[in-house]
Amino acid sequence: MPELRKDPVLGRWVIISTERSKRPEDFSTPSSPPEKECPFCLGKENMTPPEVFSIKGNQGNWRVRVVPAKKEFIKKEGELWKKGKGPYDLINGIGYHEIIIETPNHIANMADLDESHIHDTLLTYCLRIKDIAKDERMKYVLIFKNYGFTAGGGTVKHSRSQLIATPINLKRVKEELEGSKFYFDYHERCVFCDIINQELNNKERVVLDQDGFVVLVPFAPRFPFEIWILPKRHSPDYCKISEEELWGLSRVLKKVLFKMKTLLKDPHYNYVLHTAPFRRPYPGYWSTIEEDYHWHIEITPNLSRVAGFEWGTGFYICPVLPEEAAKFLREA
Amino acid sequence: MPELRKDPIVERWVVVYTEEPFYPKDFQITPFAWKGTNNCPFCYGNEHLTPPEIEAISEVWRAPNTPNWKTRVVPNKFPALRIEGDLDKKAIGVYDFLNGIGAHEVIIDNPDHFKGIPELSDLEVEYILKSYRSRSLDLRKDRRFKYLLIFKNVGFEAGASLEHGHSQLIALPMVPKNVKEELKGAKTYYEFRERCIFCDMISFEEENGHERIIIETDNFISFCPFSSRFSFEVWIAPKEHLADFGQISDSLIKDLAKILKETLTRLKKVLGEHPYNYIIHTSPVNTEVPFYYHWHIEIMPKLTKVAGFEWGSGFYLVFTPPELAAKLLKET
Numbered sequence: 001m002p003e004l005r006k007d008p009v010l011g012r013w014v015i016i017s018t019e020r021s022k023r024p025e026d027f028s029t030p031s032s033p034p035e036k037e038c039p040f041c042l043g044k045e046n047m048t049p050p051e052v053f054s055i056k057g058n059q060g061n062w063r064v065r066v067v068p069a070k071k072e073f074i075k076k077e078g079e080l081w082k083k084g085k086g087p088y089d090l091i092n093g094i095g096y097h098e099i100i101i102e103t104p105n106h107i108a109n110m111a112d113l114d115e116s117h118i119h120d121t122l123l124t125y126c127l128r129i130k131d132i133a134k135d136e137r138m139k140y141v142l143i144f145k146n147y148g149f150t151a152g153g154g155t156v157k158h159s160r161s162q163l164i165a166t167p168i169n170l171k172r173v174k175e176e177l178e179g180s181k182f183y184f185d186y187h188e189r190c191v192f193c194d195i196i197n198q199e200l201n202n203k204e205r206v207v208l209d210q211d212g213f214v215v216l217v218p219f220a221p222r223f224p225f226e227i228w229i230l231p232k233r234h235s236p237d238y239c240k241i242s243e244e245e246l247w248g249l250s251r252v253l254k255k256v257l258f259k260m261k262t263l264l265k266d267p268h269y270n271y272v273l274h275t276a277p278f279r280r281p282y283p284g285y286w287s288t289i290e291e292d293y294h295w296h297i298e299i300t301p302n303l304s305r306v307a308g309f310e311w312g313t314g315f316y317i318c319p320v321l322p323e324e325a326a327k328f329l330r331e332a
Numbered sequence: 333m334p335e336l337r338k339d340p341i342v343e344r345w346v347v348v349y350t351e352e353p354f355y356p357k358d359f360q361i362t363p364f365a366w367k368g369t370n371n372c373p374f375c376y377g378n379e380h381l382t383p384p385e386i387e388a389i390s391e392v393w394r395a396p397n398t399p400n401w402k403t404r405v406v407p408n409k410f411p412a413l414r415i416e417g418d419l420d421k422k423a424i425g426v427y428d429f430l431n432g433i434g435a436h437e438v439i440i441d442n443p444d445h446f447k448g449i450p451e452l453s454d455l456e457v458e459y460i461l462k463s464y465r466s467r468s469l470d471l472r473k474d475r476r477f478k479y480l481l482i483f484k485n486v487g488f489e490a491g492a493s494l495e496h497g498h499s500q501l502i503a504l505p506m507v508p509k510n511v512k513e514e515l516k517g518a519k520t521y522y523e524f525r526e527r528c529i530f531c532d533m534i535s536f537e538e539e540n541g542h543e544r545i546i547i548e549t550d551n552f553i554s555f556c557p558f559s560s561r562f563s564f565e566v567w568i569a570p571k572e573h574l575a576d577f578g579q580i581s582d583s584l585i586k587d588l589a590k591i592l593k594e595t596l597t598r599l600k601k602v603l604g605e606h607p608y609n610y611i612i613h614t615s616p617v618n619t620e621v622p623f624y625y626h627w628h629i630e631i632m633p634k635l636t637k638v639a640g641f642e643w644g645s646g647f648y649l650v651f652t653p654p655e656l657a658a659k660l661l662k663e664t
Contacts, residue, residue: 002413002432012509015412015432033360074334084537087529088558093334093347144640152639164641167334171344171644175589191426199427219427226392272644300643307491308483308500309412310633312611313508317412 005220005239009179009191014220014316022224022319024263024328025237029301039070040105040158052098053128055120062104064120066128069097079169096132096165097125097139101158102144108157109147109266113256119250123160125149125273126239126246133167133278140173140277141165151302152252169277176274177293184292192294193234195219205322207329208255211248215256217326224320225264225329227256227299236293238275253297256329262271263332268302339492339559341480341517346559346648354563354651356603356660364487364605366446367495371498372600373409374440374496382406383581386437387466402438402456403463410435412502419476435471435503439463443497449595458588458595460499461567464612465503465585472617477503479511479616482577487607490634490644506618514613515622522624528573530626533557544658546598551584552591556654556661562632563652564603566595571629577614577627592629599633601664621634 002017030143039254042061074095083090102121103113110118129141145161146152183191199206199216208215209229214230229247229252241249261265275295312318336349373381375495376399388394388401407415413434441460442452449457464482471480483500485492492498507515521529526662537545538557546566547554554568570593571583578590599608614627642648 001417004409004428004430004432005602006428008426008428013430017410017412018620021501063627071349071352073336073349074336079333085558086342086540087532088536091336093336101449135375135536142644144644146637146639149429150637152641162640164645164646166336166645168345170645171643172645174343175646198427270640270643272640274644298643304640305489305491308490308611309481309502309610312481312483312510312613313479313502313504314510314513315504315508 007218008195011179012220012222012314012316014222014318016321017317018321021321023167024225026326027224027264027267029148029265030133030150030266032177033155035155035157036149038064038106038156038158040099040101040156040160041106045266048099053124053131055124058123061311063117064103065101066098066124069099069162072097074166076135088330091167091217092168094137096135096138096163098128098163098290100143100161100163101160102129104157104171106157107159108182109257109261109263110159111254113159113254115247115250115254118254119246122241122249122253125161126241129239129275132163137167138165138278139167141171142170143171145269145271147270148221148302150227151268151270173277174272177277177289180292181288184288190234190292190294191295192230196230196232200254205326207259207326211251212245213248213252215252217298217322217329219322221318221322221325222316223300224303225260225267225301225325226318226322227255227260227329228296229253229299230294230296234291236276236289236291237296238273238295249320252311257301259329259332260299263328264303269299270302271297271299273297337559337629339557340521340533340554342513343517344559344561344646344648344652346561348650348653350653353653353656355512358651359603361604361635364495369445372445372494372496374494375399375445375606376443379404381407387463387470387497389463399443400438401443402459405463405467406439406440407439408500408591411614414502430505433476435477435501435507436476437466437467437501439499439501441497441499442592442610448497448596448600449593451599453591454586454589455594458585461489461492461580461589461592462587464499464501465578465580468614468617471501471503472578475618476505478618479507480506480578480614481508482614484610486609487605487634489532490607490609492607507619509612515616515625518624518626519622528624529630530569531573534569534571537562545593545657546661547591549587549591551587554591554595557656558654560650560654560657561648563635563650564599564657564661566599566631566655566657567628568592568595568624568631573626575615575621575623575625575627576617577612578617579595580614595631595661598661598664599631602660603633604636608632609634627630652664 048067054062074093379397388404
């Protein structure tokens, strides 16, 4: 009998389909179109727009480099305007769209970077968010990674992340914040802390528990082999991460990405950093966010296709039992 | 300058890329790899390869599960949900479960393996729509069901696992999240203005230069919505305010068949063979009819990959402004 499971934060239902239950070897990575010249390698700096930030190594070469995206979906220059047109609302595309190049070497998958490059990348996330926070027009910075062609990573195989800052709060982020607040209002506890405690007691969905982080397959995943990384220390804001935690996260992230690569034959994937929005006091300002929200990373391998059912309902059909996925990942 | 546009119904923003908009040739569309009729369970003579049929439309007398049908409805061989049993709810700690009660049916559109809706006759498309209506009216007799989702996946990348043209129906024991959001948005608009948002959108499009309208008939309009999530997204809506697709009359079905076929034909002419989904958005069943709602069909071509940004934000990046898409579709 298939099982419907509800995400405790978003209230989103997923169908765990036991009828079509799949194993890791049932998934394959599709081929990608041919690669074009890489603009992200050392020595090709003139192929990108001028850099906005970099971390330099001892020899003076860059280790991590941030540049505006060539196809910018939103731009940072200009006055923000909002207007209505009949029943429609629009605002101009003010914001930031940047590419975080994680290594000067032509390495495709973050799993193959050494820990120090992952550390510098994670540090860059933090420093860019803090810098953009000074721009009063911005409300949120979304950091994410598209690895591989089917995950939207394009044809250039050079490890990088993206950053998009927006002048409006994002729908998905709002839903998560509201879900966490709803739980907190009722229980006076952080829902993510409760999830971590329950998972560590039960262990069947835990993949890793080290360096102050818990890696788990969520109870109600949207996708097969979906993975979350949560800090054990309650904190709503990724930017408040300590240097020690940053190194811990680098080790954990590398280990998890490497397990995924081994088990699922180098799958294409996305990950998204979920962190609190900028907290600028205004009337009706949310004052419990420090206590009710908990930053984390969600990794989603691109193994199944989102189709009419998912678009129509907002529900997902996941063909792998989360407890089994966690077991495979633990052993990988 | 790029534009952020807000959907007038649900709180969803899209980013419209206006600088160098994408034309059909700019998308990397993978051509369909047709496998052929070998052992296709949806072809004439292979009726025994599907579970026993639920109903069929035929122009001649025939025994069930034999050839000579025009459309045929069968249970899904690998159902996401199962029809037997009582609804059972339980919780473990922070997590909620529900057993997978529901129905999952397949509507085989036509006996011809290779024909999509653009290649069928008007009458054949009418048969498909009549099957949708008939299943919708029959399944709602089961009081456990609260929502009947009818949709279609075409092409591997849009989630179709079989290439022979078919549609699907999933009956759910609850109103899904996306539908709830749409109902809530339509209700809020109605309470504020005492008008239907869909009726307002239709008259705004008609009165303001027709720049997003593709086809207009006596009873229907097909247009590229102002806040499309996908490039070349098209909606088809009845001009008459009606919440429930199941209540559609025979004469309206005739008209709908024509505009659906014509719209999909134009999309195919402009984009070539491409993966897409369409979904019938209609009111829930076995509950009060939401008078403020207006059923319609949303057609979503899958020309780009949904990636980290969309997953993290709930926003969408649109490469072809809807006004340009409508112009190309109108002129073809």
